[in-house]
Amino acid sequence: MTFCSLERVVMILVEDLIIVSQREIAPRIFEMVLKGEMVADMKVGQFVHLKVPDPSKLLRRPISISEIDYDKKEATIVYRVEREGTAILSKMVAGQTIDTMGPQGNGFDISVIEAGQKALLVGGGIGVPPLVETAKQLKAKGVEVISVIGFANKDAVILEDKLRACGDVYVTTDDGSYGIKGYVSTVIDGFDWTPDAVYSCGAPGMLKYVDSKFENHPHAYVSMEARMACGMGACYACVVHVKGESDAKNLRVCEEGPVFPTGKVIV
Numbered sequence: 001m002t003f004c005s006l007e008r009v010v011m012i013l014v015e016d017l018i019i020v021s022q023r024e025i026a027p028r029i030f031e032m033v034l035k036g037e038m039v040a041d042m043k044v045g046q047f048v049h050l051k052v053p054d055p056s057k058l059l060r061r062p063i064s065i066s067e068i069d070y071d072k073k074e075a076t077i078v079y080r081v082e083r084e085g086t087a088i089l090s091k092m093v094a095g096q097t098i099d100t101m102g103p104q105g106n107g108f109d110i111s112v113i114e115a116g117q118k119a120l121l122v123g124g125g126i127g128v129p130p131l132v133e134t135a136k137q138l139k140a141k142g143v144e145v146i147s148v149i150g151f152a153n154k155d156a157v158i159l160e161d162k163l164r165a166c167g168d169v170y171v172t173t174d175d176g177s178y179g180i181k182g183y184v185s186t187v188i189d190g191f192d193w194t195p196d197a198v199y200s201c202g203a204p205g206m207l208k209y210v211d212s213k214f215e216n217h218p219h220a221y222v223s224m225e226a227r228m229a230c231g232m233g234a235c236y237a238c239v240v241h242v243k244g245e246s247d248a249k250n251l252r253v254c255e256e257g258p259v260f261p262t263g264k265v266i267v
Contacts, residue, residue: 045107115142120195124202
């Protein structure tokens with residue numbers, strides 16, 4: 001499928017990916033492994049747009065890519081059951097196929113950091129999954145990876161083990177039931193070093209903190225979440241406002257995002 005816009009021509013890939021496995025890894029949090037040719041084109045920080053197998057659900061569900069296995073042509077996604085659409089997805093089983101559009105969006109730029117340098121990964125809740133593949137690829141190129149991830153409580157903690165396989169991990173919980181009591185800022189504000197690159201994904205409050213703290217950093221990025229309709233940049237339902245633009249210039253999370261440099265858009 002080719003989508004034409006005023007700015008560029010974009011090739012949209014649509015494929016029925018095979019579900020390899022699916023399991024619940026925390027309350028209402030599911031991990032699904034998908035297999036198909038599309039995986040070869042995936043990059044860290046991108047997302048896929050899944051069609052819910054129910055004719056009453058017209059809009060696709062955007063879900064971040066958590067892990068990529070290029071050799072097996074498998075990609076892992078992690079999502080939270082929010083409403084009926086994702087509840088239907090959570091009931092799908094191995095062997096079924098799912099109509100998938102993607103990979104979509106601009107992901108994290110890991111070319112800006114080199115072996116021996118230090119990367120800070122900051123995630124909160126369901127924003128943690130896209131950091132896993134980011135951490136894996138950074139480690140593979142010799143980068144020191146430090147992750148700070150925050151959750152509401154102990155039961156909500158996910159993917160800590162996979163991030164620990166890539167470097168040091170600090171876990172915070174709002175109620176102090178696991179790790180450090182507080183927020184990701186509690187840990188980061190105590191660091192006496194400056195990262196060479198910052199990659200973040202999570203709730204708006206957390207992203208506001210990262211955007212403010214690293215606003216002038218040359219290689220700091222926030223991955224934005226937005227409700228989407230078409231997922232192809234045509235409907236402008238997922239726009240964010242560019243900072244300092246008096247003419248209300250907007251960028252689309254599905255096309256120009258979901259990853260933006262800090263200081264670029266209003267978080």
